[in-house]
Amino acid sequence: MSFLVPQRNDALVIRRAHPDDATAIARVHVQSWREAYAGIIPQDHLDRLSLPAHERQWRASLADGGWAFVAEWEQKLVGFGSGGLSRSRRDISGELYVLYVLRACHQRGIGRALFDACHYELARRGHRGMIVWVLADNPARGFYERLGGTLAGESIVAVGGERLREVAYVWPD
Secondary structure (H helix, E strand, C coil), X not given: CCCCCCCCCCCEEEEECCHHHHHHHXXXXXXXXXXXXXXXXXXXHHHCCCHHHHHHHHHHHHHXXXXXXXXXXXXEEEEEEEEEECCCCCXXXXXXXXXXXXXXXXXXXXXXXXXXXXHHHHHHCCCCCEEEEEECCCCCXXXXXXXXXXXXXXEEEEECCEEXXXXXXXXXX
């Protein structure tokens, strides 16, 4: 498993999420989807994303034993990542479910720091390897390729009434 410690940056803090972070996580989740998926997911679906619904989901997940890491840049929550048991493979038991960073904060090492924290947490919990599923048209695919992910499959997922292709990247450890 690769785990690189980023250069010291006093503006960036990666920490475990708490239920009280649910409002800020929901804001980043909705805004990131609207930024990343415009032109990929139907706009009416993106427009209907609900901050209160996402907040309830994150608050419940974090209160019920789910885990996530958040990234704070200059004391403002700007990204998050979470994972758990792989939903699609038996040979790779860990899965990165979500990793989002606000577009204004890209290219600062935040995504990499969240990725490493989630990858480490999955290994700490005894998972073998890690998989992540990404929409095929998502420009963030290059991020996972630069981190050494190996293309390992594809499927079709329904989002906003559309059938979209997604691809999997794996890190077998």
